[in-house]
Amino acid sequence: MSGEPEESTDFRLTVATAALDLFSVKGYESTTVDDIAGAAGISRRTFFRQFRAKEDVVFADHEILLEQAGAFLESNEGDPWRAVCDAAQLVYERFSEWHEMSRLRYQVVHKIPALRDREIVTVFRYDRLFVEYLQRVLPDHPHLEILQFSATVTATHNYILRRMIRDGLPTSVEDLRSALAQVRAQFFGEIVVASFPRGT
16 A cells, blocks of 8 residues: 555555455455455554454544544634534535445444444444533533533434435535534524425
């Protein structure tokens, strides 16, 4: 593979894509770390410097996006409620860019119960990231409303993302932006004009 630094996003995504390609052809259980390393053009040792196990490579993009969303929120100096929505949009945009990788992961994870369980936990981490951020910057705000808002943002994001990855329907960040504007209107009474994906 190219000379990308091992800690770079491109490096991790390249290895993850090679792994998911193998999983989709050979099956998850039948693919070894050596197979993945060979397909990615790296050594077994290099693989384990970035990933603790074969399972971790399946969710490499999630780990990257959790880091990026966290950094985005940390740098925000504006409305924290809108920042959470913007962070969700950032995650969606990246998944759109990495659409083929996301599609392959869905195919692999759908067949393996342990991976489905891991994905549920991983998705919950976005919600927890949003809750912890809002609690930190709005320490006097009612905890229940923070929980409700974060859960609604996460569920809205996941619904539209599944339409793209699982159902193969055309969706865009504008669909998510409109839906999240409606979420803010529901919670805070903002007046918005929103459009939604067809077939909802």
